[in-house]
Amino acid sequence: MPAAIDAFVKQNQPRFLEELKEFIRIPSISTLPQHTPDIARAAAFVAAQLGAAGMENIQIVPTAKHPLVYADWLHAPGKPTVLCYGHYDVQPADPLELWVTPPFEPAERDGNLYARGSSDDKGQMYIHIKAVEALRAVSGRLPVNIRFLIEGEEEVGGASITRYVAENPGRLAADVALVSDTAMYADGIPTLCIGLRGLIYMEVAARGAGRDLHSGLYGGAAPNAIYGLIEVLAKAKNADGVIQIPGIYDAVEEPAPAELQSWRGLPFDEREFLAREVGASTLTGEPDRGVLERVWSRPTFEVHGIAGGFTGAGSKTVIPAQATAKVSFRLVPKQDPDRVVAAFREWVRAHAPKGISTEIRVLNASPGVVVNPDHPAVRVAARAFSEVFGKETVFIRSGGSIPVVGDFARHLHIPTVLMGFGLPDDGLHSPNEKYKIQNYYLGILTVAHFLQQYGGLG
């Protein structure tokens, strides 16, 4: 059987690549209204391909924004059910002038496919469809029950899928979810992600005077909304990046010694990370913790944007009446988003300077996620990944957040296998996004082997 699958995938590589290119050529940018017809085309493409792979009950599910695509194949009684997730929408491509070849004309160079969405996430979600197709082609059936749920709003917050998952737990019943929307730790290293940070994203608005005031006539006696805002925010962390809000670290757990030990075994060059990726004069953060620990298993507080007062060319001497900042906490597993929001609200209220009123608006809040590496699906996934790539699978975390994984945990009560085939330097959301073509083929094999072996457990 594995040999037959391998042969089928090998034989069909050129077609699989052409299909992926066709998919990528649809500029399904979810944030730009003028691309709404492309969103519809991309959803239809996915639905058609699911049909071609033998999936059933295919539905393009309308939502408040962009449609979901659902499909299933449920003819493996007694076998587990796998819920395959991915997204067909992509980020905008600008700045266009920085692309070597046009973003929606996929181009092969050095074994990579260059295009917007090649890695994030069209090239990865398409792996699932082709793995199912290969399994059906070889044996006429699937080794497990399968559901697909593909969204078109991942790059714009994913509100519709969150709602759909919450409202349709019965329809989505499964034993495990499979998500390919992350990167391998490095090329050639099979990698399962078993931890994601959560995210609380907020706007903090500050108000001082009733209107913008002349800084000559009122400066010295009138509150300044920008200054009030930055006075508060600057107190949120100390110089080492340690968050100063009481209670924030209460629920933060240290990674198990074995997990920490395994991180130390990963190839990581701090100097290269600084020079190639961060590009600053130095790294920052908690000095007694390694870099991977800081970005994987520690909470953070960041200011993402700030605006207030006069920012045009030249000078205007205004005491601004209002100012706003976008801020976030990244959370680690066990931290309760609601408690963190409450602690932050209370702290801001207590630290707002004289004459400054503040308002906090929570845009979204999702908890961190850990996957138990001893879950059968995870163990099988690790084995399949190792077999195909010929190397021991490593378990890592990611500092990022995939809210839908939290939705699956909360509403479907299932863990997620985070099996990504991207690479850290794929340039997601950037010009010249790329995807290693060889890993696309190996990904199809890996997912097929995983499903095969996971079905064999039943």
Added chain:
Amino acid sequence: MPAAIDAFVKQNQPRFLEELKEFIRIPSISTLPQHTPDIARAAAFVAAQLGAAGMENIQIVPTAKHPLVYADWLHAPGKPTVLCYGHYDVQPADPLELWVTPPFEPAERDGNLYARGSSDDKGQMYIHIKAVEALRAVSGRLPVNIRFLIEGEEEVGGASITRYVAENPGRLAADVALVSDTAMYADGIPTLCIGLRGLIYMEVAARGAGRDLHSGLYGGAAPNAIYGLIEVLAKAKNADGVIQIPGIYDAVEEPAPAELQSWRGLPFDEREFLAREVGASTLTGEPDRGVLERVWSRPTFEVHGIAGGFTGAGSKTVIPAQATAKVSFRLVPKQDPDRVVAAFREWVRAHAPKGISTEIRVLNASPGVVVNPDHPAVRVAARAFSEVFGKETVFIRSGGSIPVVGDFARHLHIPTVLMGFGLPDDGLHSPNEKYKIQNYYLGILTVAHFLQQYGGLG
């Protein structure tokens, strides 16, 4: 003589008002390129009116931007020379929808003239021209030598006049300058301003990472340019508004006890100031000093604008690579702008957080000004003001800055009589700017009496 002047002014009030309206109807907005023809019309209007008032050597002086208007009358040998300054340009009028009557159609309501530029500064500078006309009409000559220098860039930084004054000290030789571009302390209270704060306006830019980074993947280890910037700026003042930069207060002098005493005698209602003018929940600043002291005789540090990272709708989890703030110091007399800039640069360098580089750009820097209240011109001005308004003249300072006064001091070595006829609630730069018509007429009388009496000293 005074009686004849008074009669002439009284007789001509309707014409003086019509002329001012004609002047105001020219929308000479200096910051909007589409109004460049209006700027030229306004300059020509001023030149023509100076000619009608009997001034000589009238010149419209081209500059890099908007023209200056120069004129003189120098036939009073042995008498002092007065340099009259004003500006014919105005601020933009938007938001237009907030005006009760159109901004460039002067409308009389409740004894006020409502229009852009009515108080700032057309209605005030025109007082000088009409005072000169009245003196010439009554006695066929002027009691002093007079020069006029009227600019069209006051609302956009005044670079051209600064240059012209620096380059033409001989041509502008005078004993004292007369500026009517300030407000009386309150209606009915003749007021001379004898102190202005200086201003240093700067941009502070901060850089962290080489590019915007994903806050999930790098948050905890990468420097954040916004956070670095606000960490520094938030340390610049303590909670009471006291500037924390070493040496800043070294040259700051306390006002003389008599001056402080006279401020305490001014009608000032702190609650009304807070409620009507500031509109915040409370006033701020140095708690052991009165409000007038805080805004007139103490230096300040303000952030006027700040920008960085993502500020659109929704959420984007970026660690911003750069951020910028517009900041200023208001200086009191004796503070050296160069030393304050140097101290600030050094302090920012010392306090920039790990991984953050900063750059400071000085947009302009002018020192504070004090005028000696015992200068003969100031004493005569106070007397004339008292006579016309029937009340004791008060001496105040202003927290604002009029850079040209510094230019006159630096290059012409002359003091300036700051004799303003506006009112604090005239709404300069705001919709429904107004000017009290009665004070326009009294202002013409006051300036005529001042020139008459100042000439009588010689």
